[in-house]
Amino acid sequence: MKIGIAxxxxxxRYAGLEKSExxxxxxxxxxxxxxxxxxxxxxxxxxxxxxxxxxxxxxxVCALKESRILSDLKEPLSNGEKIxxxxxxxxx
Numbered sequence: 001m002k003i004g005i006a007x008x009x010x011x012x013r014y015a016g017l018e019k020s021e022x023x024x025x026x027x028x029x030x031x032x033x034x035x036x037x038x039x040x041x042x043x044x045x046x047x048x049x050x051x052x053x054x055x056x057x058x059x060x061v062c063a064l065k066e067s068r069i070l071s072d073l074k075e076p077l078s079n080g081e082k083i084x085x086x087x088x089x090x091x092x
Contacts, residue, residue, distance in 0.1 A: 001026050001079035003033055008086045011061065014049065015041040024077065030063075031056075031073040033083065049087065062086045 002021045012018040022036050038055040051058050056073075063070040064084045077083075 001028060001077070003028070003077055004080070004082040005033070005037070006082065006084045008084055010087050011045075011049070011085055014045045016044060026079075028077045029073065030070055030075045030077060033077060034073070057085065060088055062088050 001024055003024055004019065004021050006019045007015045007017065022033060022040075024032050024036065034057070035055050038050065038052070042050045042052060042055070047058075049058055049060055050056075057063070062085070064086065065075075065081060070083065
């Protein structure tokens with residue numbers, strides 16, 4: 001199956017691209033997508049954004065699937081879905 005991903009804002013600079021498609025097995029879950037993102041882009045992201053040991057973004061990044069926050073690592077994915085990743089910024 002193919003999953004579309006989009007890195008928004010500064011994440012695109014770290015990943016080296018804004019959008020991509022990732023091929024995963026037909027029974028893939030969110031954790032599988034994160035593992036592949038780590039393999040492809042993790043080395044380019046600073047530790048404050050990417051946790052190499054857990055193969056996951058830190059709490060500074062939010063994943064959206066159909067305008068809904070995606071946080072369950074076991075959530076199944078479907079062919080053609082699009083997942084957007086945003087860097088959470090706070091301040092005033």
